Amino acid sequence: MTGSVSTLAYPRILLKISGEALAGDQRFGFDTETINRVADEIIGVVEMGTSVGLVIGGGNIIRGSQLAQLGMDRVSADYMGMLGTVINALAVQDNLERKGVATRVMTAIRMEEVAEPYIRRRALRHFEKGRVVIFAAGTGNPYFSTDTAAALRAIQIKANVIIKATSVDGVYSADPKKQADATFYPEISYRDVMLADLKVMDQTAVTLCRENNLPLIVLNIHRPGAIASAVRGERVGTLVR
Numbered sequence: 001m002t003g004s005v006s007t008l009a010y011p012r013i014l015l016k017i018s019g020e021a022l023a024g025d026q027r028f029g030f031d032t033e034t035i036n037r038v039a040d041e042i043i044g045v046v047e048m049g050t051s052v053g054l055v056i057g058g059g060n061i062i063r064g065s066q067l068a069q070l071g072m073d074r075v076s077a078d079y080m081g082m083l084g085t086v087i088n089a090l091a092v093q094d095n096l097e098r099k100g101v102a103t104r105v106m107t108a109i110r111m112e113e114v115a116e117p118y119i120r121r122r123a124l125r126h127f128e129k130g131r132v133v134i135f136a137a138g139t140g141n142p143y144f145s146t147d148t149a150a151a152l153r154a155i156q157i158k159a160n161v162i163i164k165a166t167s168v169d170g171v172y173s174a175d176p177k178k179q180a181d182a183t184f185y186p187e188i189s190y191r192d193v194m195l196a197d198l199k200v201m202d203q204t205a206v207t208l209c210r211e212n213n214l215p216l217i218v219l220n221i222h223r224p225g226a227i228a229s230a231v232r233g234e235r236v237g238t239l240v241r
Helices: 019-026 032-047 064-069 074-098 120-128 146-156 190-195 203-211 226-231
Strands: 012-017 051-056 103-107 132-136 161-166 216-220 238-240
Touching: 012 019, 012 032, 012 146, 019 032, 019 074, 032 051, 032 074, 032 226, 051 074, 051 120, 051 146, 064 074, 074 103, 074 132, 103 120, 120 132, 132 146, 146 161, 146 203, 161 226, 190 203, 216 226
Parallel strands: 012 051, 012 161, 051 132, 103 132, 161 216
Antiparallel strands: 216 238
């Protein structure tokens, strides 16, 4: 580690990345260039001295809610979605470790042949040793999103902030890709997010963050250095608190 933790606004972060982000323009599967770029962003933050926990969605492989809408049993569909997040976690772990960053995948569903089971104290020990920890398989329960998993894990590991890396610059009053006149919010409260029903995170995740005074930064993953800027406390994206 080359950075000083004392100079960081957020010494420990939980980074939430959508599965779609790993697919790049393909929208399905993996885009090697995109995964390389995301890994480099994570490495840059680790080199600053930040402890990094990571939750990755599975939408580039399978989305349980969509399968349920097509008639599949919701519980089975959600478990399939959880397995998709494990695949993504292993892909990012491989990339990080090939670049020399010690990484551990911890899953909420036991599968010891490929990853460690999630044990909070063990996760904290990994952070003490400077490892990146990827939390996969959501909460291990159907009906809960990876947003909720990110909020839950962030609270459990005592993260200072959740950074949600998306494909837009922050929180808007509407989808800026569909409405060019959507209003950008540089800062907003969790209460206003809930009242306006803004699609920042699902309501369960927002409630967890609000009740535990955990700030959330929403930023654009495609802007180089955005995550590092947020960790230093620079104004980037939208701050929700």
